[in-house]
Amino acid sequence: MSASAGPPPGRRALHTRACELFGVRYPIVQTGMGWVAGARLTAATSAAGGLGIIASATMTCAELERAIREVKARTDNPFGVNLRADQPDIDDRITLLIREGVRVASFAQAPRRETIARLKDAGVVTMPTVGARRHAEKVAEWGVDAVIAQGAEGGGHTGSVPTSLLLPQVVDAVDIPVLGAGGFTDGRGLVAALAWGADGIAMGTRFLLTRESTVPELIKQIYLSKTVNDTVVTKAIDGYPQRVIRTEVVDELERSSVLTRLPRAVRNALAFRRLTRTSYRDLLREGLAMKRNQDLTWSQLVMAANAPMLIRATLVDGRPEVGILPTGQGIGVIEDLPSVAELIERIMAEAGRVLATLTG
Incomplete structure (x- = not known):
């Protein structure tokens, strides 16, 4: 050449x-x-x-x-x-x-x-x-x-x-x-x-x-143990389709009604507010913006605010028994x-x- x-x-x-x-x-x-x-x-x-x-x-x-x-x-x-x-x-x-x-x-x-x-x-x-x-x-x-x-x-x-x-x-x-x-x-x-x-x-x-x-080593090993069939797309976390590893926590969320999920969601949303030092005024502004831009119902809005704490429980705290594990389906070939x-x-x-x- x-x-x-x-x-x-x-x-x-x-x-x-x-x-x-x-x-x-x-x-x-x-x-x-x-x-x-x-x-x-x-x-x-x-x-x-x-x-x-x-x-x-x-x-x-x-x-x-x-x-x-x-x-x-x-x-x-x-x-x-x-x-x-x-x-x-x-x-x-x-x-x-x-x-x-x-x-x-x-x-x-x-x-x-x-x-x-x-x-x-x-x-x-x-x-x-x-x-x-x-x-x-x-x-x-x-x-x-x-x-x-x-x-x-x-x-x-x-x-x-x-x-x-x-x-x-x-x-x-x-x-x-x-x-x-x-x-x-x-x-x-x-x-x-x-x-x-x-x-x-x-x-x-x-x-x-x-x-x-x-991500804690314990959680990484959970990911590595999964196949391409061990994930699920669920709306039970925040009202929107989200792919996660199928666990007992996810199954419990899917079985429960919106009414039983809401109290837990509110607690986690307020915990996330404290963690990120968001004022109640800004939390309300953010929620209204999400509701307007994403056309959310009020229950979806609360669930959306709840999701970060469920993810933090696993990916930061290493507690799979109380949190969720977001993942792509490619997990099964890693x-x-x-x-x-x-x-x-x-x-x-x-x-x-x-x-x-x-x-x-």
Whole structure:
């Protein structure tokens, strides 16, 4: 091959528009998992060449500021912060991201047009997660820079369309970089996502099960013991479809009525308020914003406020008997706890081998 011919096709394919947009080496994103994606995991991902994302929804603004500065102390590489668009202090958080030079702002739900415009004006990449083609079209029209398209195999809140059908639909609908999420764990999955037209993959559960993840070892071993059939999508936690590991706690929630779940939900919602130092006034404002933006009933609203404490019980406190375990269906094919650097290098090496085989 002549010097002017450029790098091999496989190497070119693995350096995508997402790499250019985020300023990273590899098209791999570690998603902003609440209670999991703190400074340590985020910094490890970005240092290894991917895009790490801090989960800020379970942090106060002051805690987020400390996490951002800790990541910056650990690596000079770009990273992101995941935000909830309906938080009362969202404007303060965006000011913080802009001031600290955070590269990417990701959102689990669509941010407002004015939020997108403010971030773009400051040079911050805006990337919401979508679960339907029409949602991708809407946020692309509003000016977002990229989207994560999460299929039904994904963990936490998820839709009903499999990744293999959703991802090509979204790619065809928009002309911005698309990251595939839901069921991705290895290099073969990365190549599959590229074949569907995506610019990379975003993974949550696979990064939860790494050595830098702060999830207690007991909980990690529970995850590793499960098969692809040991998860369930339930509305009993907060009224929205959410994929979790099937446990006695989840079964109990599904058997109970809304009326019997509500008292427990109220207690946990108030506990979360104390933990995040949210005033009753801000709690009410946040609740009204969630109710308006997500069209929730009052009972759904209380359950939504309850969910963070159920997740914290397992992922932070290590108490599976009282909490829930969000997970992607890919849990059934994960068998080890590598370091983040080992995981990313393994994925990229496997993707390179697969591409080399396909291209001869």
